[in-house]
Amino acid sequence: MASKPTTSSKATKAAAGKSAAKKSTSKKMAPRKAAPKKTASRKRTPKQAALKKSTSSKRTTPKTQSTPKTKSARISKAELDARQGVIATALKMSVTGLSPGRSGNVSCRWNDGMLITPSGMPYEQIKSADIVFVDGNGQVGPRAKKPSSEWRFHLSAYKARPDMNAVVHTHSLHAVVLACAHKPIPAFHYMVALAGGDHIPLIPYAPFGTEKLADYVAVGISQIDACLMANHGQIALGKSLEQALELAQEIEIMAQQYVKVLTLGLPRLLRRREMQDVLERIKTYGQHAQKT
Numbered sequence: 001m002a003s004k005p006t007t008s009s010k011a012t013k014a015a016a017g018k019s020a021a022k023k024s025t026s027k028k029m030a031p032r033k034a035a036p037k038k039t040a041s042r043k044r045t046p047k048q049a050a051l052k053k054s055t056s057s058k059r060t061t062p063k064t065q066s067t068p069k070t071k072s073a074r075i076s077k078a079e080l081d082a083r084q085g086v087i088a089t090a091l092k093m094s095v096t097g098l099s100p101g102r103s104g105n106v107s108c109r110w111n112d113g114m115l116i117t118p119s120g121m122p123y124e125q126i127k128s129a130d131i132v133f134v135d136g137n138g139q140v141g142p143r144a145k146k147p148s149s150e151w152r153f154h155l156s157a158y159k160a161r162p163d164m165n166a167v168v169h170t171h172s173l174h175a176v177v178l179a180c181a182h183k184p185i186p187a188f189h190y191m192v193a194l195a196g197g198d199h200i201p202l203i204p205y206a207p208f209g210t211e212k213l214a215d216y217v218a219v220g221i222s223q224i225d226a227c228l229m230a231n232h233g234q235i236a237l238g239k240s241l242e243q244a245l246e247l248a249q250e251i252e253i254m255a256q257q258y259v260k261v262l263t264l265g266l267p268r269l270l271r272r273r274e275m276q277d278v279l280e281r282i283k284t285y286g287q288h289a290q291k292t
């Protein structure tokens with residue numbers, strides 16, 4: 001790893017925090033309204049710009065840093081814990097059936113970037129050293145593994161939501177079913193408020209691994225902690241890896257329930273004021289109690 005995080009990181013402490021504060025906004029998402037911020041990867045130094053020229057714009061892996069190697073590749077205890085947390089979350093995602101095949105990926109915020117699962121490796125085989133640090137400019141160290149092909153939207157999610165520290169992305173069955181039918185999850189059940197809004201939105205389709213998809217994700221999760229991704233899957237954010245995984249599981253359960261409800265016809269949806277009430281109550285509910 002060329003870029004070494006410091007031994008103590010506020011981000012890691014925040015990522016490991018147990019706070020389960022939830023956003024209580026009920027504002028609806030406004031897709032495409034506000035253009036997502038350009039990722040920092042577009043701010044290139046002359047050296048980076050030169051490197052960019054020599055690479056394809058359709059590149060799906062981050063640039064490898066051309067800077068000299070650091071003196072030591074030693075990983076701090078804090079970073080090791082964070083890497084193992086990513087692996088543990090990926091494994092849980094797998095054993096709970098949330099990620100059929102090798103679909104899905106997990107990351108946590110780290111320094112100005114993130115630690116993310118590598119591309120194409122079975123979760124059971126991933127070791128701490130295989131977890132990839134992608135910095136805020138989308139760069140990886142010279143000896144790092146190739147990160148998940150979806151690293152771009154993980155990074156854009158962290159930039160769009162500085163209050164979040166972990167991202168779980170899955171192709172869980174029922175979330176995919178709704179995403180392929182282009183059906184967001186409305187307020188058919190009060191539990192949709194768990195994501196912080198009065199429905200689970202659907203972002204438009206864009207090919208995997210692209211800046212376009214990263215931009216859609218940034219807008220999609222700007223005001224809510226999870227969304228469906230058209231013809232793809234779902235993404236869930238959390239203050240910690242545990243929270244992100246738990247929300248992804250809740251989204252899958254709600255998707256399953258909503259698919260079942262639709263077989264009986266259209267449900268009677270909760271009204272706006274009813275969901276407002278739920279969103280207020282959920283702030284002080286159980287472990288999701290919001291610290292104010």
Ligand SMILES: [Zn+2]
Binds near residue numbers: 103169232
């Ligand atoms: Zn995916």
